[in-house]
Amino acid sequence: MELASAQVIGAGLAAIGVGAAAAGVGYVFGSFLQGALRNPSAAGGQTGTLYIGFAAAELLGLMAFAVAMIILYAR
Amino acid sequence: MAAATKIDPMHQFQIAPIGSETLEASPFLFTNSALWMLIVLGAILVFMWGGFRRQLVPGRWQAAVEGLTGFVDNITRANIGPEGRKYLPWVFTAFIFILAANWMGAMPFAILGAHPFTVTSQFTITGMLSIISFAIVLGVGFWKHGLHFFSLFVPKGTPLALKFIVAPIEFVSFLVRPFSLGLRPFIAMFAGHILLEVFGNFVVQGLNAGGAMGYGVSLLAFVFVIFVAALELLVGAIQAFVFALLTALYINDAVNLH
Numbered sequence: 001m002e003l004a005s006a007q008v009i010g011a012g013l014a015a016i017g018v019g020a021a022a023a024g025v026g027y028v029f030g031s032f033l034q035g036a037l038r039n040p041s042a043a044g045g046q047t048g049t050l051y052i053g054f055a056a057a058e059l060l061g062l063m064a065f066a067v068a069m070i071i072l073y074a075r
Numbered sequence: 076m077a078a079a080t081k082i083d084p085m086h087q088f089q090i091a092p093i094g095s096e097t098l099e100a101s102p103f104l105f106t107n108s109a110l111w112m113l114i115v116l117g118a119i120l121v122f123m124w125g126g127f128r129r130q131l132v133p134g135r136w137q138a139a140v141e142g143l144t145g146f147v148d149n150i151t152r153a154n155i156g157p158e159g160r161k162y163l164p165w166v167f168t169a170f171i172f173i174l175a176a177n178w179m180g181a182m183p184f185a186i187l188g189a190h191p192f193t194v195t196s197q198f199t200i201t202g203m204l205s206i207i208s209f210a211i212v213l214g215v216g217f218w219k220h221g222l223h224f225f226s227l228f229v230p231k232g233t234p235l236a237l238k239f240i241v242a243p244i245e246f247v248s249f250l251v252r253p254f255s256l257g258l259r260p261f262i263a264m265f266a267g268h269i270l271l272e273v274f275g276n277f278v279v280q281g282l283n284a285g286g287a288m289g290y291g292v293s294l295l296a297f298v299f300v301i302f303v304a305a306l307e308l309l310v311g312a313i314q315a316f317v318f319a320l321l322t323a324l325y326i327n328d329a330v331n332l333h
Contacts, residue, residue: 069084069266
């Protein structure tokens with residue numbers, strides 16, 4: 001296989017991780033909303049925790065994206 | 076159809092002396108990174124000094140500055156407790172530096188002919204910020220608690236049998252923290268700017284190709300670039316907030332050892 005085609009395939013495979021992180025971010029916010037709608041008065045104090053969970057999930061997706069880009073444009 | 080040029084999204088992250096393209100092997104160079112750090116510093120100074128008029132009824136500018144300082148003060152106070160005031164200077168410094176650098180890098184200065192450089196898109200910068208945060212955590216922890224600080228790795232109420240398993244896990248998790256703390260703002264800026272560059276190139280290449288297909292792709296890419304640029308502002312603010320929040324949480328671990 002040529003290097004260029006291998007790069008494109010590898011970048012595409014690495015980009016799968018971005019979708020997985022999207023599911024993770026959606027799960028974080030969805031769970032927060034579920035809890036927040038049941039007890040709205042307690043929701044305000046938990047936004048910090050929410051953003052920590054969001055950041056942890058988002059970081060992995062961004063890393064997958066960066067890896068895909070590095071594979072795609074490395075030479 | 077014009078030959079598609081290869082997109083090179085890594086070029087924007089290149090550090091080089093002003094007016095040159097390559098980094099020479101000399102430690103005394105005034106690079107674009109240094110220049111943009113100074114610009115960020117200037118922007119922060121102008122913003123903060125504008126709010127230091129100490130009017131009893133704050134004007135708009137003073138209200139903006141007070142809102143920002145109050146926001147970060149709230150982060151430290153909520154997470155560290157009344158002692159958090161002592162650590163506010165560093166948390167606020169890191170917060171406003173990351174925020175200003177992220178936003179300055181996302182501004183379309185290229186229209187004016189300047190080459191904007193996002194300072195926080197280099198791991199050396201964000202890595203140093205996280206190392207300073209951890210120097211504070213370790214320094215405060217050992218200063219206040221001495222060798223008792225190592226009990227950080229053993230959560231309270233752990234059964235004896237579990238202690239031997241939990242302690243190494245906590246230790247590794249503690250070691251990974253500085254990396255993840257510094258990696259997060261860097262990766263967010265890195266990924267966002269690659270995305271902007273790639274889709275910005277799609278706009279140009281679509282216009283060059285011409286035809287209904289070319290213009291259609293160009294228009295779609297242009298709309299997408301606008302949304303990504305807006306997202307970039309949001310992500311820049313969230314990353315600065317998360318850095319300040321996590322720094323406060325880690326300092327809290329050191330100050331209020333369970």
